[in-house]
Amino acid sequence: NRIEEIRKKEFPVIFLICEDMKEKAYNFYESKKYNEALNIFYIMYSLFKWVVIKDPKKREDFLNKYDFQSENSLLDEDIEIRRLNTNKDNSYEESGFKSYLINILKGICYCYMNMRHYSEAVKCMDEAMSYVLISRGEVLFRRAQAIMYNKFSKLNELNQAQVDLCQAK
Numbered sequence: 001n002r003i004e005e006i007r008k009k010e011f012p013v014i015f016l017i018c019e020d021m022k023e024k025a026y027n028f029y030e031s032k033k034y035n036e037a038l039n040i041f042y043i044m045y046s047l048f049k050w051v052v053i054k055d056p057k058k059r060e061d062f063l064n065k066y067d068f069q070s071e072n073s074l075l076d077e078d079i080e081i082r083r084l085n086t087n088k089d090n091s092y093e094e095s096g097f098k099s100y101l102i103n104i105l106k107g108i109c110y111c112y113m114n115m116r117h118y119s120e121a122v123k124c125m126d127e128a129m130s131y132v133l134i135s136r137g138e139v140l141f142r143r144a145q146a147i148m149y150n151k152f153s154k155l156n157e158l159n160q161a162q163v164d165l166c167q168a169k
Contacts, residue, residue: 006047011086011093015100018044025107034111041107048101049083098131102139105131109142118150122157140168 006017025040053059058078086093105128112121125143132139144161147153153161 003043003046007050007084011084011097014047014084015096018047018100018104022103022107029107029111029114032114034115038108038111041104041111044104045101045108047084048097048104049081052080052082053078054080102128102131106138106142109146113142113146113149116149118146119152121146122150137168140164144168 006014009017021040021044025037025044028034028037028040053062053074055078058074062074084097086097088094105124109121109124109128112118112124122143125139125146128139129136129143141164144164147157147161147164150157
């Protein structure tokens with residue numbers, strides 16, 4: 001499939017492909033077509049990180065005839081989370097990977113916030129925090145914003161939002 005072929009390319013090539021996709025996603029976003037923007041952001045995300053079913057037979061069965069019956073269930077040990085290979089000797093490439101993944105997650109977050117799916121927006125910023133290099137103010141601010149907008153946020157989450165805002169300054 002095309003996405004698998006792109007994943008095999010070097011980071012700079014994937015970066016350029018994603019730049020073209022990002023422009024399309026933001027055009028959808030600006031037109032308030034959040035689902036369409038999300039679709040593109042998720043394709044971009046899947047070029048950086050993805051889930052693989054380890055066993056080829058299970059993978060084939062899942063893709064072609066998964067019926068959600070308990071005997072066919074996928075367990076944690078059946079899957080593996082993979083990520084784009086970057087040149088480990090090139091710190092710029094690794095930091096570029098992290099930085100670009102954060103930007104993709106922020107794009108997904110913005111879409112979810114506009115769609116009023118605040119808990120999903122928080123999850124995006126939680127993941128982004130695991131990749132933050134130096135400046136994390138915007139990520140903290142967006143996470144706090146999503147928590148505060150969510151009418152289902154619990155007191156401990158609201159307290160976390162306050163901490164995030166203080167750190168974001």
